[in-house]
Amino acid sequence: MPPTTPEPPEPSAPPPRPRPRLRLRLRYRSVAAWTAACALALLLIGLAGQWAAVREANFQADSIRRAMEVHVLGLRDSAGKYSYLPFTTGLHPEVLAALAHPQDAAVKQRANLYIEEVNRQAGSDALYLSDLQGLTLAASNWNTPQSFVGESYANRPYFRDARAGRSGLFYGLGQTTGEPGLFISAPVRPDGGAVLGVVTVKVSLRQLQEAWTFVRDPILLTDARGIVFLSSVPTWMYRATRALSPTDVEGIRRDQQYGARTDFPLLPWQLERGGDQPGYLVRTSIGGKTRRFLAVDEPLPDLGWTLTVMGDHAEVDRARERTWMLGLLVAGVLLLGGLYWQLRERRFAEQRDARRDLELRVRERTHALDEAHAFRKAMEDSLLVGMRARDLEGRITYVNPAFCEMTGYGADELLGRLPPYPYWHPDDVPRHWHHYDAMMSGQPARSGFESRLRHRDGREVITMVYTAPLIDADGRHSGWMSSVVDITEQKRAELRQRQNDEQLQHAQRLASLGEMASTLAHELNQPLMALSNFASAAKAFAEQGNQALLVSSLDETMAQAQRSAEIVRRIRGFVRQRTVGTEDCAVAALVTNVIALLQGEMRQRQVRAEVRVPATLPPVRGDRVLLEQVLLNLLSNSLQAMQATPQDQRVVEIDAEVLDGRMRIRIADHGPGIDASLAEQVFAPFFTTKAGGLGLGLNICRTIVEAHRGRLSFADRPGGGTVFTLALEISPP
Structure with a gap:
């Protein structure tokens, strides 16, 4: 409202303050309030931008981990699908004959032809046989200019490992061809005896390298020394993540892992590590352009490698900038509302020109909103x-x-x-x-x-x-x-993994069934003999007219027939490859079924079982057949471990209890125990101390238990022997 003219004060009254000074004071207060509000808004926008950057970094790290799971699966598939080949090839008579008669050209030629055919069927790069001095006796490429026959690979780590009785795994350049590849070796040890030679398969990772050339962000593999041997960025090949010691350089030169190359310069990286940031930041130059990446490492201890997957860190900066822009837009909208409110309060006092200025500002803000809408639309389309x-x-x-x-x-x-x-x-x-x-x-x-x-x-x-x-x-x-x-590719990968697991589990069940064959024959022989005796007695009682004894003999005949059927039913149920699936399993029932399957072997080996499994224990959630297979393998190993134990001490102890919210099932024997030097290899595939064993039992047991989100471990039993502990999750109520 327009100011009113005050009445003249009386002579004795103090003069009033001038109104211009009051207006100036109010204007200063308004400016100070708006300044404080803007400062607070800028602070909140800055904090929101930082939050968005952290959120985007976590999301990017999760995306990298999901991609890493796919790459790890591909690496394990490439390395694992040929791991069986050296072991099985070393069991063939032609291979054993070549080791026994290395000077016989005809024998060596037959071994060459056999190994060549196996390599062709398997699809591997090369397959070859070496004697204990590392000299190649037969190879799949025997008739090529780059034949391995006659070459010595005694300096290679995979040969030394296999000669020592272990499986070998080594990535490097071929000494003969100069082509890189993954070398997987296994000792030739017929019937579990002494090592006679070494069979090695070479697998190329070219397909994996070619697939990585199409990925958007860098991926690389480093060996145990930190040397990059596989990368989607070619200029990073054969560079090191850390300075190599003289011992490392000497080991590379001795093994000829990367041919004649002994100089491995450091990667052109500048690393930035944050306290609360997932992974670490890498600043580098690719194609002449400086870029920053968020890198996450995944150790692969079973292969001795480290997989590094990167994501463009520019997305994090863009997320921060988008949040700032949106925050500024919101602040602008709020500012516009405040200005509009002030203008509305003063609309009757302002002139037409001021109203036009207000409308112009509204149009400008509306245009900014339209631009923000277009920005949001572009952002949605990029998802x-x-x-x-x-x-x-x-x-x-x-x-x-x-x-x-x-x-x-x-x-x-x-x-x-x-x-x-x-x-x-x-x-x-x-x-x-x-x-x-x-x-x-x-x-x-x-x-x-x-x-x-x-x-x-x-x-x-x-x-x-x-x-x-x-x-x-x-x-x-x-x-x-x-x-x-x-999720199409994810479902396909899960299907392939399930099929591989089922095949390995079925192979172990068949191997266990072979070990139980003699026990099964002994177990069925008793009811069958009883059937014959009771049938003869029934015939005699029928001729004598003795009705009571005739009925009793027939009842006994039926009981023995049912006993035989029950034995066959249990064996058939164990052999089945397809299982019912996940269900609630009573621990006492699992132990009872497994002991029933091994009852004949326990009598044959004169072993008794002490079972302390309360029937009141809560059930566990899992596949009943697979859990019974784990218990059967562990009990069978315990029976075999007590062959040299005195008869009165041949006792296998089975107990179960709930501890720390998990079911603990313990199987203890009174055998000689496990040598401390072999403890780290107990769960390794193809490792066995039994003559003729496949070395898959404990490895598959651990795979099944881990698939049930459980844990399988072992320890020495006080007083002698071994205790295997199976920890499983309890079924929810």
């Missing part, structure tokens, strides 16, 4: 996760480019469509309708659900779908927003 929005009638209202690429249909073909949608898989239409109806009823799966889609080109796409309500600006439910993640 790798598919996004799909539907209204309350199920009509598609929005799809991003990632979803269109996932289904093969363009946005113009999907927008406005009602179910059934064109990407629904024809074999899963009822299931699609079920999830659709659940969503429309307001009950979508909170944890997401797996859905199989049909791409436009006909291929199947496995996805995980997460759905949440879509709320408009007025707080009303206007539809549903779904995020769709492509």
Whole structure:
């Protein structure tokens, strides 16, 4: 309101303060308040930007770890699928004959032809046989200019390991071909006796190297000395992550791991490590351009390597900058609201020019909002996760480019469509309708659900779908927003892993069945002899007319027949490769079934069992057949370990209890125990101290237990012997 003219004061009254001074004071206060508000807003925006950067770094680290799981699976598959080949090849008569008669050209030629055929069928690079001096006697490339025959590889670590009776694993350049590869060796030890020679297979990692050339961010493998031997960045090959000691250099020269190369300069990296940051930052130059990466290392102790996967750290900086921009935009909107409120309070006192200035400012702010909307749209279109929005009638209202690429249909073909949608898989239409109806009823799966889609080109796409309500600006439910993640490759990798595990488990069950063959014959022989005796007695009693004894003999005959059927049923149940699956398993029942299977062997070996497993123990969650296989292998090993123990001390002790929230099952024997020098190799594949053993039992036992999220360990038993402890999770109530 316009200022009013005050009345003249009386002569005795003090003069009033001038109004211009009051206005100036109020203006200073207003400026100070706005300055404090802006400073607070800038502080909050800065903190929000830092939070967004940390969040993006954690998300990037999680993405790197998921990608690392896939790469680790590929590495283990490349290294593991040929690990059996040297062991099985060393058992063939032609190979043993070549070792026994190294001067016989005909014998060596037959070994050459056999090894050549095995290598061709397996698809490996090379397969060759060496004597104990490291001289190659036969090889799959015997008729090529770069034949291994006659070459000596005694300096190679994989040869020294195999000659010492262990499996060998070594990556390096070939001494003859100069081509890099993974060398896997195994000793030739027929019937578990002395080592006669060494069989080695060479596996190329070229396919893995070629696959890495298409990845966006760097990936590299380093050996135990820190030397890069596989990398998606060619200029990093044969560089070191740390300075090599003279001992390391001498070892590389002696083993000729990388040919004649003995100089390994450091990688052109500048490392930055943060206290709360996952992994570490690497600043380097690629293609003449300086870049920063977030790097995460994954040790592979079974291979002796370290896998390093990197992600572009520029995404973290962009996340911080996006948050700052959004924060500034919000602050600008709030500032605009405050200015609008002030202008509204003063609208009656301002002139028309001031009102026009206000409208101009509103248009400028509206333009900024339009730019922010365009920025948000571009950000959504850059996502790798598919996004799909539907209204309350199920009509598609929005799809991003990632979803269109996932289904093969363009946005113009999907927008406005009602179910059934064109990407629904024809074999899963009822299931699609079920999830659709659940969503429309307001009950979508909170944890997401797996859905199989049909791409436009006909291929199947496995996805995980997460759905949440879509709320408009007025707080009303206007539809549903779904995020769709492509998990096709992950499902394929899981299927391959399950198939490999099932094959290994079935092989061990068959091996255990072979060890039980003589016991099974002895076990069935008793009821069969009893059947024959009772049948003869029944015939005699029938001729004599003795009805009571006849009925008694027939009852005994039926009991023995049922006993024989029960023995066969248990053996058949153990041999089956397909199992029922996960269920609640009573510990007492598991132990009882396994002891019943081994009852004949226990009588034959004159071993008695002391079982202390209360029936009141809570059940464990797992696959009953696989858990019985673990207990059977452990008990069978305990029986065999007490062969030299005096008869009155041949006792196997089995007890179970709940400790620290987990089920602990202990199997203790009174045998000689495990030599401390062999303790680290007990769970290694193909390691065995039994003549004719495959060396897979304890390795598979540990794999099964770890698949059940459990732990298998062993320790010396006080007074002599060994105690194996199986720790499993208890079934939830």
